[in-house]
Amino acid sequence: MKHLQLIALLVVAYFAVWLEATFNWPRRWLATQVDVLPALVVYAALFAEMPTITAVAVLGGLWFDALSANPLGVSVLPLFAVGFVVNHFRELIMREQAYAQYLLGLGAGAAVPLGTLLVLLSTGASPLIGWGSLWQWLVMTLACGALTPAFVKFFNWLDHTFGYRELAAPSFREDREIVRNRR
Amino acid sequence: MFRKPQIIAASIVLVLVLTALSIPRETSARLKLALSSLFLPLFGLASSAPPAAQRTGDAVVPRSVLIGELNRLKKENAELHLRATEAEALRQENDRLRTYVGWRPFSPGKYKLARVIGRDPANWWRTVRIDLGSRDGLTPNLAVITPAGLVGRTGSVGVTHADVLLVGDPNCRVAAIVSETKDHGVVQPSASALDASIVDLTYLAKASTIKPGNRVVTSGIGGIFPRNITIGEIVDLHSVGYGLYTEARVRLTVNYNQLEDVWVVLP
Numbered sequence: 213m214k215h216l217q218l219i220a221l222l223v224v225a226y227f228a229v230w231l232e233a234t235f236n237w238p239r240r241w242l243a244t245q246v247d248v249l250p251a252l253v254v255y256a257a258l259f260a261e262m263p264t265i266t267a268v269a270v271l272g273g274l275w276f277d278a279l280s281a282n283p284l285g286v287s288v289l290p291l292f293a294v295g296f297v298v299n300h301f302r303e304l305i306m307r308e309q310a311y312a313q314y315l316l317g318l319g320a321g322a323a324v325p326l327g328t329l330l331v332l333l334s335t336g337a338s339p340l341i342g343w344g345s346l347w348q349w350l351v352m353t354l355a356c357g358a359l360t361p362a363f364v365k366f367f368n369w370l371d372h373t374f375g376y377r378e379l380a381a382p383s384f385r386e387d388r389e390i391v392r393n394r395r
Numbered sequence: 396m397f398r399k400p401q402i403i404a405a406s407i408v409l410v411l412v413l414t415a416l417s418i419p420r421e422t423s424a425r426l427k428l429a430l431s432s433l434f435l436p437l438f439g440l441a442s443s444a445p446p447a448a449q450r451t452g453d454a455v456v457p458r459s460v461l462i463g464e465l466n467r468l469k470k471e472n473a474e475l476h477l478r479a480t481e482a483e484a485l486r487q488e489n490d491r492l493r494t495y496v497g498w499r500p501f502s503p504g505k506y507k508l509a510r511v512i513g514r515d516p517a518n519w520w521r522t523v524r525i526d527l528g529s530r531d532g533l534t535p536n537l538a539v540i541t542p543a544g545l546v547g548r549t550g551s552v553g554v555t556h557a558d559v560l561l562v563g564d565p566n567c568r569v570a571a572i573v574s575e576t577k578d579h580g581v582v583q584p585s586a587s588a589l590d591a592s593i594v595d596l597t598y599l600a601k602a603s604t605i606k607p608g609n610r611v612v613t614s615g616i617g618g619i620f621p622r623n624i625t626i627g628e629i630v631d632l633h634s635v636g637y638g639l640y641t642e643a644r645v646r647l648t649v650n651y652n653q654l655e656d657v658w659v660v661l662p
Contacts, residue, residue, distance in 0.1 A: 229434075230434050230437045233434070233524070234437075234513055236514055239514075239652065244518055245514075245516055276516060276517075278430035278431040278434075279516055280517040280520060281517065281522045281550070282517055283415075284418075284430075285414075300397070331416075339519030339520065340520065340563075340584050
């Protein structure tokens with residue numbers, strides 16, 4: 213399951229970044245482009261191990277920056293920070309509950325753009341920020357909130373369909389066998 | 396408090412990010428181009444899918460419609476040919492007059508058609524990616540236009556693709572002039588506007604007589620953008636800097652949401 217999960221997460225991240233760079237309809241309708249990587253990192257933080265979370269945050273962030281005018285690497289740290297915090301506290305979170313996933317998605321969708329802007333400003337870049345950015349931040353937050361439970365459902369389905377499952381051990385044990393015939 | 400894998404992962408990410416942010420800009424640009432080339436097959440697929448769909452659609456267009464369109468285009472072509480001949484005569488006359496007064500003759504640029512294959516996924520930049528690169532003769536800082544007006548300038552250039560900084564991006568400021576009043580200003584992004592087609596024209600004289608509807612064109616100052624390329628139209632004006640100068644909002648003539656093909660002006 214571990215390898216399948218890692219490969220599936222990276223493939224989804226790769227296609228998500230490409231779709232964000234290719235399809236313009238969210239910008240036409242909502243005046244903003246939705247980044248789905250925070251939702252993906254939340255899923256990884258809830259259901260995968262640390263190497264998988266790191267791989268998704270690093271590769272997803274680098275791919276995103278490569279197709280954007282961002283300096284290379286600015287998106288990695290906020291994505292990883294969100295994954296790290298969620299993973300650290302995941303035993304305290306009711307991660308199977310959709311509303312918990314939704315709230316975590318909201319938080320990640322709000323935190324990642326703010327963190328990225330913070331890193332971006334600290335590098336001396338001057339991105340386009342204004343009142344319009346508030347709307348973009350709101351849309352992004354809500355979209356990530358909605359996408360996180362959807363990702364959980366999708367990856368659960370993927371695991372159920374393609375994942376390898378061990379056969380359950382039979383209840384029969386030879387050492388506990390009652391021998392009824394006479395010796 | 397933290398588990399060992401968490402500490403190792405955090406250390407790796409920190410070192411990676413600090414290294415990525417501290418490498419020289421040229422190296423970083425090369426790395427970005429290398430990473431983005433991973434997406435080239437998908438960009439190729441996306442740009443070839445619409446023509447295939449169009450070809451399928453073309454197959455069912457009635458012959459009478461095609462003949463009507465052909466006749467209209469023939470007429471338009473003849474008109475344009477006539478205008479081109481007139482323009483060529485005027486250009487030659489202009490060159491002659493320029494020589495008389497000792498000015499450098501006007502040299503028209505070459506144009507290369509490019510297709511927009513991608514857009515910036517981040518909301519705080521306004522850039523697009525085109526399918527021409529250094530192998531097609533592109534270099535950074537070339538003007539990019541459409542028949543509707545100015546689009547922007549080329550940024551980093553790869554072998555097969557290039558980034559275009561659109562007018563309204565924080566890294567693309569344009570020296571402009573208002574056609575009617577000859578007031579000079581600088582076109583820069585309007586951060587307050589959600590609408591990407593609105594930019595600001597700043598540093599206008601306090602006593603300028605600009606009116607809404609006036610045309611804004613490139614002034615040619617700065618050397619990147621040729622003169623007289625349409626940028627947009629004045630929407631409204633307001634006084635800024637405690638009345639020291641005037642700022643105007645400009646609606647761009649190019650609709651970025653419908654940008655598919657652009658022309659790169661080569662020197």
